Amino acid sequence: MKEWQTILETYRRIENDSRQAILATVVDVKGSSYRLPGARMLIDENGRSVGTVSGGCLEADVLEHAERVLKTNAPTIITYDTTKSDDSIFGLGMGCRGVIRVLLEPARDNRLFEFWRECFEQRRRDFR
Numbered sequence: 001m002k003e004w005q006t007i008l009e010t011y012r013r014i015e016n017d018s019r020q021a022i023l024a025t026v027v028d029v030k031g032s033s034y035r036l037p038g039a040r041m042l043i044d045e046n047g048r049s050v051g052t053v054s055g056g057c058l059e060a061d062v063l064e065h066a067e068r069v070l071k072t073n074a075p076t077i078i079t080y081d082t083t084k085s086d087d088s089i090f091g092l093g094m095g096c097r098g099v100i101r102v103l104l105e106p107a108r109d110n111r112l113f114e115f116w117r118e119c120f121e122q123r124r125r126d127f128r
Helices: 002-016 059-072 111-122
Strands: 021-032 040-044 049-051 076-081 097-106
Touching (some): 002 040, 002 049, 040 059, 059 076
Antiparallel strands (some): 021 097, 076 097
């Protein structure tokens, strides 16, 4: 919950400064992964981020893809296959042994932030 609050506070600052940001969300995991679906990372237009979508092995690549989404304003899903044991960059045996799908979408006008704000203000724990 603390990570979501940090992301929300950072988003508010970004929005107040009229900057752009990308929200990265783990949407699917098959096999092993450090983070589960729902894990999020907010990336501002300067490449600064809060939150994580993995144990650190995917974040640099997510940042590169976020730059493209900032330019195109088009959401995209990136799939990482970390099941391979060869010397590929994502098969380094860092504890990730699964297929992870990450949604990258522009953060501006994303209703999720308003929902989170309302939940935190009402101190709701259930998200029904």
